[in-house]
Amino acid sequence: MLLQQLVNGLTLGAVYTLIALSFSLVMGILGILNIAIAELFMIGGFLGFAAIAAGLPLPAAVAVGMAGAAAIAFLIEKIAYQPLRDAPLITPLLSTLGVSIILQNVATNVWGSDPLQLPAEWFDRRFQLGPVSIGAMQLVVIGVTVALVALLAYLVQRTSVGRALRAVAENRDIARLLGVSASRITLLAFMLSGALAGAAGVMISLHYAAITPYVGVETGLKAIAVMVVGGVTRIFGALIAGPLIGIVEVLTVAYGGSQVRDLVVYGLMILILLLRPQGILGGARTDLGQRV
Amino acid sequence: MMGMRAHFAGTLLAAAAMAAGASAVQAQSREVVIGAIVPSSGPFAEWGRTNTVTLKMLEKQVNDAGGVNGAKLRIAIYDDAARPAQAANSLRKLVGDDKALAVAGPLTSSACEVTFPVANQLKIVATSQASSKPGVAKANRPWAFRNTVDEGILAKVSVPYFKKNFNVESVALIYDAKDAVSTAISTRIMPAVMTANGVKVLNEKDPLSFNTGDLDVSAQVTKLKSLNPDGVVIGADYSQAVTVIREMKRQGLVKPVIGGTPLISSAILKAAPEIPLIAPATFYATMKGARAERFVAELQPLLRKESGLPPEIEPSMYDANIYEIVSMYIDAVKTAGVSGKPEDLEADRTKLRDHVAKLKGFEGLGGPIGFNADGDAIKAFYIVQGQNGAWETKVRGCSSANGGGC
Numbered sequence: 220m221l222l223q224q225l226v227n228g229l230t231l232g233a234v235y236t237l238i239a240l241s242f243s244l245v246m247g248i249l250g251i252l253n254i255a256i257a258e259l260f261m262i263g264g265f266l267g268f269a270a271i272a273a274g275l276p277l278p279a280a281v282a283v284g285m286a287g288a289a290a291i292a293f294l295i296e297k298i299a300y301q302p303l304r305d306a307p308l309i310t311p312l313l314s315t316l317g318v319s320i321i322l323q324n325v326a327t328n329v330w331g332s333d334p335l336q337l338p339a340e341w342f343d344r345r346f347q348l349g350p351v352s353i354g355a356m357q358l359v360v361i362g363v364t365v366a367l368v369a370l371l372a373y374l375v376q377r378t379s380v381g382r383a384l385r386a387v388a389e390n391r392d393i394a395r396l397l398g399v400s401a402s403r404i405t406l407l408a409f410m411l412s413g414a415l416a417g418a419a420g421v422m423i424s425l426h427y428a429a430i431t432p433y434v435g436v437e438t439g440l441k442a443i444a445v446m447v448v449g450g451v452t453r454i455f456g457a458l459i460a461g462p463l464i465g466i467v468e469v470l471t472v473a474y475g476g477s478q479v480r481d482l483v484v485y486g487l488m489i490l491i492l493l494l495r496p497q498g499i500l501g502g503a504r505t506d507l508g509q510r511v
Numbered sequence: 512m513m514g515m516r517a518h519f520a521g522t523l524l525a526a527a528a529m530a531a532g533a534s535a536v537q538a539q540s541r542e543v544v545i546g547a548i549v550p551s552s553g554p555f556a557e558w559g560r561t562n563t564v565t566l567k568m569l570e571k572q573v574n575d576a577g578g579v580n581g582a583k584l585r586i587a588i589y590d591d592a593a594r595p596a597q598a599a600n601s602l603r604k605l606v607g608d609d610k611a612l613a614v615a616g617p618l619t620s621s622a623c624e625v626t627f628p629v630a631n632q633l634k635i636v637a638t639s640q641a642s643s644k645p646g647v648a649k650a651n652r653p654w655a656f657r658n659t660v661d662e663g664i665l666a667k668v669s670v671p672y673f674k675k676n677f678n679v680e681s682v683a684l685i686y687d688a689k690d691a692v693s694t695a696i697s698t699r700i701m702p703a704v705m706t707a708n709g710v711k712v713l714n715e716k717d718p719l720s721f722n723t724g725d726l727d728v729s730a731q732v733t734k735l736k737s738l739n740p741d742g743v744v745i746g747a748d749y750s751q752a753v754t755v756i757r758e759m760k761r762q763g764l765v766k767p768v769i770g771g772t773p774l775i776s777s778a779i780l781k782a783a784p785e786i787p788l789i790a791p792a793t794f795y796a797t798m799k800g801a802r803a804e805r806f807v808a809e810l811q812p813l814l815r816k817e818s819g820l821p822p823e824i825e826p827s828m829y830d831a832n833i834y835e836i837v838s839m840y841i842d843a844v845k846t847a848g849v850s851g852k853p854e855d856l857e858a859d860r861t862k863l864r865d866h867v868a869k870l871k872g873f874e875g876l877g878g879p880i881g882f883n884a885d886g887d888a889i890k891a892f893y894i895v896q897g898q899n900g901a902w903e904t905k906v907r908g909c910s911s912a913n914g915g916g917c
Contacts, residue, residue: 220733224733231729324552327552327556332557333778423726428757428761429753429754429782431726431750433554437725469730470730476717477719477725
């Protein structure tokens with residue numbers, strides 16, 4: 220049973236990783252927490268679901284989820300962040316919280332509050348590896364997460380856009396003096412984070428073959444814990460912290476009960492904040508990017 | 512002289528006509544206000560929204576038929592989002608601002624546990640359309656009622672059927688730890704009734720749980736599977752149970768499932784059609800009977816026309832329950848000497864309470880309804896089996912102590 224639980228934890232952790240990366244991307248560059256990312260994850264899930272229901276193949280569904288969530292992230296940046304960027308830090312945080320509530324209400328009105336379910340044929344094939352049973356969709360979730368993280372790593376480390384992102388995160392004014400358009404980079408960070416959250420939403424909705432408008436809040440909060448444990452501005456800290464939190468959560472439920480699940484997960488987050496506030500990969504205090 | 516007499520008679524007739532007209536206008540302008548508290552947003556929004564459509568249909572039916580004693584019926588509906596504090600605030604608003612005669616709702620046991628004491632304090636009848644956690648109305652007499660049957664009574668009929676029909680010797684428990692009735696079903700009612708029926712509860716001391724809104728229950732189901740039970744008890748409303756049932760199917764745990772009334776919905780039947788579901792119900796959309804069939808025929812097109820509801824939506828048990836509750840109130844206003852005058856509001860609320868408390872044989876959608884001393888409904892119920900996409904009645908029961916009154 221332990222091995223099976225580790226597989227369950229890894230799958231859950233992969234989804235947490237993608238959403239935590241979404242949070243990290245905006246946090247690292249702007250120093251603000253875009254709360255609406257949790258609901259972009261949910262919207263991405265519904266869009267992917269709709270695409271599959273319309274007969275599109277899986278890669279197209281992932282693309283639809285990512286594009287839809289990125290488009291909404293574009294609007295969030297224009298409406299709920301840009302006009303408020305000179306306000307105190309709490310203001311954009313509150314405005315994105317408002318957006319998240321609106322998105323949840325919109326989803327409830329459009330898709331209803333009952334779980335949307337995919338038909339039975341969407342239950343994937345399972346492979347039996349000794350005592351462990353793993354589904355094809357679980358492999359897809361882990362595979363897509365690894366691929367997207369690698370793509371993001373390449374984008375941030377090896378491309379001119381990535382250099383601009385890092386420059387703005389380091390020092391907005393100097394980046395502008397060097398010819399980087401801070402506004403465009405900010406918008407790009409919002410859209411990239413939206414696309415990642417959308418991809419995570421598609422993955423989770425197809426993995427469970429069901430989705431509700433309320434899936435974003437809990438998962439989003441866990442992803443914030445993942446971000447903190449991994450290192451707030453260290454984008455790739457999430458790669459370690461995601462599976463860690465996923466496995467800790469699953470093992471806690473299996474051997475301790477769901478009543479103590481949140482206690483353990485958020486307790487771990489507080490412990491990290493107390494003992495190693497910069498997170499596993501460090502960075503929270505030393506290289507927190509200025510707001511753009 | 513003749514001219515004067517004719518003129519006088521004409522004036523008298525005109526005055527009489529004016530008086531009659533004024534009286535008619537007065538009757539039309541009078542309102543009988545019934546309050547309703549439903550969760551139109553939040554996790555049970557589907558139930559709240561269909562409740563709302565049901566109440567609007569009833570309001571129109573009553574007003575089209577001439578109102579209540581000539582007065583217009585107005586059903587003031589508030590959304591509590593299934594939040595206990597919001598439900599209690601809604602009740603205060605209905606009592607203070609809307610001057611409601613009585614209230615239908617709230618829906619969840621968690622909301623009732625907070626709202627019923629307020630109903631007692633404000634002296635207004637509140638009847639829940641869905642709460643079935645044992646003792647919730649009993650703890651809040653004399654103003655709290657529930658048009659539902661205690662889950663403990665229902666389990667005594669559903670468990671023997673479950674055991675016999677599926678040869679169940681052992682069960683494992685899983686429940687939504689954040690929901691009051693789900694917790695009661697899985698941690699108190701089912702373990703006791705299963706044990707009394709000779710069914711071994713494999714994880715009685717350590718039942719598996721999850722939280723409302725969880726989409727991932729893989730860890731719980733893996734553990735459930737490792738217990739190798741003959742059947743599974745799910746304490747959850749249908750929207751949460753869908754997640755568990757789908758995960759059971761995904762992990763290859765195809766075992767019969769038993770639960771309480773919150774499992775009843777058409778949505779759950781799609782989750783894993785090959786997993787048999789056993790649950791009690793006082794009403795379901797495909798139920799036979801003239802009243803039930805007419806209710807479904809009238810309500811279903813309205814539900815499907817409403818935006819925000821799935822196209823395949825059907826009237827739920829809680830729509831039937833709230834329809835019956837408000838119909839009972841209207842019956843009380845008509846027959847219990849309720850004046851409807853603002854100065855008599857307090858006395859009218861008391862008359863209405865006394866009428867409901869003594870009610871017997873009120874014609875509900877699934878048969879006659881009355882209330883026991885605990886404030887819970889005495890009505891017929893059905894143990895239904897959901898399999899391959901449809902509910903089917905297997906056993907009929909009656910919730911009264913001696914089996915009569917249904």
